[in-house]
Amino acid sequence: MHELEIAQSLLRTISDWRDQNGAPKVLSARIEMGLLSGVDPDAMQYAWEAACEFACGGQMKDCKLLVDHLPLKYECPGCGREFESETLISACTFCGREYPRRKGGRELNLKSIEVE
Amino acid sequence: MCKDCGCGEHHHHGHGEGVHAHTGADGKVYYHSHEPAAREVPLEQAILAKNDNTAELNRAFLRGRGTRTFNLISSPGSGKTTLLTKTLEHLKAAGIPTAVIVGDQYGEIDADRMRSTGVPVTQVQVHDSCHLTAQQISAVLETAVPAGTKILFIENVGNLVCPVAFDLGEDEKIALLSTPEGEEKPLKYPGLFTAAKLVLLTKMDIADALGWNKALCIRNIRTTNPEAEILEVSSKTETGFEAWMEYLKHSVKQ
Numbered sequence: 001m002h003e004l005e006i007a008q009s010l011l012r013t014i015s016d017w018r019d020q021n022g023a024p025k026v027l028s029a030r031i032e033m034g035l036l037s038g039v040d041p042d043a044m045q046y047a048w049e050a051a052c053e054f055a056c057g058g059q060m061k062d063c064k065l066l067v068d069h070l071p072l073k074y075e076c077p078g079c080g081r082e083f084e085s086e087t088l089i090s091a092c093t094f095c096g097r098e099y100p101r102r103k104g105g106r107e108l109n110l111k112s113i114e115v116e
Numbered sequence: 117m118c119k120d121c122g123c124g125e126h127h128h129h130g131h132g133e134g135v136h137a138h139t140g141a142d143g144k145v146y147y148h149s150h151e152p153a154a155r156e157v158p159l160e161q162a163i164l165a166k167n168d169n170t171a172e173l174n175r176a177f178l179r180g181r182g183t184r185t186f187n188l189i190s191s192p193g194s195g196k197t198t199l200l201t202k203t204l205e206h207l208k209a210a211g212i213p214t215a216v217i218v219g220d221q222y223g224e225i226d227a228d229r230m231r232s233t234g235v236p237v238t239q240v241q242v243h244d245s246c247h248l249t250a251q252q253i254s255a256v257l258e259t260a261v262p263a264g265t266k267i268l269f270i271e272n273v274g275n276l277v278c279p280v281a282f283d284l285g286e287d288e289k290i291a292l293l294s295t296p297e298g299e300e301k302p303l304k305y306p307g308l309f310t311a312a313k314l315v316l317l318t319k320m321d322i323a324d325a326l327g328w329n330k331a332l333c334i335r336n337i338r339t340t341n342p343e344a345e346i347l348e349v350s351s352k353t354e355t356g357f358e359a360w361m362e363y364l365k366h367s368v369k370q
């Protein structure tokens with residue numbers, strides 16, 4: 001359950017930002033994660049709610065976690081096409097060439113927060 | 117006029133009235149709410165930025181010392197400690213100064229096994245956590261890695277998922293996959309196998325008895341990571357140790 005640690009890390013960043021910006025209510029936090037980030041989306045939601053419960057003196061309690069799931073990006077050295085895939089693939093969707101080059105997949109980023 | 121429902125009323129937006137009802141011109145009752153005006157604040161950054169920054173400092177320290185660092189990750193019981201204990205003996209015989217940091221939830225069992233080789237082994241207690249962090253490595257780095265150390269092995273907590281997200285400052289991750297775990301793990305847990313530079317297939321001595329399908333296992337590794345090096349070893353019989361030692365010696369020269 002390293003999701004809890006990830007949630008706490010996220011909360012720390014947001015809490016620091018609040019402290020420096022007049023402590024507004026934070027309605028939601030938007031993150032993006034790649035398919036290979038090793039984060040379980042359900043566990044992450046659960047961990048987020050648990051972490052928010054008592055954070056910032058209860059001020060974060062109903063803050064929503066919005067997750068953008070990033071697809072994998074591939075570039076095929078055979079046909080030169082760039083394309084996206086929801087799963088790992090071992091051959092190019094277009095020309096069938098084995099092992100197109102994968103780019104990224106491990107993203108785990110905070111994008112933005114929505115505040116009152 | 118309220119532009120959402122066209123009800124002709126004047127609302128004060130921005131103080132969170134919550135849901136309220138209107139009767140529209142068509143006679144129907146509409147419910148809607150006027151949420152307070154929200155604004156979006158971009159905060160682009162890696163969620164684990166703090167860990168990543170510490171990992172970079174660890175990496176700089178280790179490279180400054182001329183130490184090559186391997187982060188060993190696998191399921192519990194895949195053979196990390198057994199492999200390392202044997203490997204340390206070989207490296208000692210070859211005159212290559214080596215050090216080990218081992219993360220375990222409780223006790224010093226693994227550390228003591230490896231200390232029998234005379235190599236400096238530092239134990240990090242992670243308690244209930246399922247992985248090491250860059251901060252935990254940073255805290256012991258200076259004493260754990262004596263000057264002149266050529267290779268540092270970090271034995272991560274036995275876990276196939278969580279350690280992958282936490283950069284420790286290593287030069288490369290090594291994934292261990294033991295034959296009793298079957299052939300499908302690379303597809304089920306692609307996070308580790310895509311991140312590893314080397315995949316060590318361990319417990320090769322019992323592969324035949326298990327009916328383990330080597331071609332299928334290698335194909336599954338290739339699907340997740342076409343570029344990974346794959347070596348087959350047994351820590352019982354030391355099959356494959358020559359190639360494994362070559363790999364280590366070569367990476368030290370780089």
Ligand SMILES: Nc1nc2c(ncn2[C@@H]2O[C@H](COP(=O)(O)OP(=O)(O)OP(=O)(O)O)[C@@H](O)[C@H]2O)c(=O)[nH]1
Pocket residue numbers: 190191192193194195196197198199226273274275318319320321322349350351352353
């Ligand atoms: N047959 C066989 N058994 C092995 C081999 N390597 C390890 N084992 C056995 O597998 C079991 C687990 O090995 P460990 O080296 O403790 O595994 P580990 O990955 O360090 O385990 P954790 O630290 O708990 O994650 C032990 O009973 C070892 O004797 C091998 O090459 N062949």
Ligand SMILES: [Mg+2]
Pocket residue numbers: 196197198226271
């Ligand atoms: Mg061990």
Ligand SMILES: [Zn+2]
Pocket residue numbers: 001002003246278
């Ligand atoms: Zn975990």
Ligand SMILES: [Zn+2]
Pocket residue numbers: 076077078079080081092093094095096097
């Ligand atoms: Zn193609």
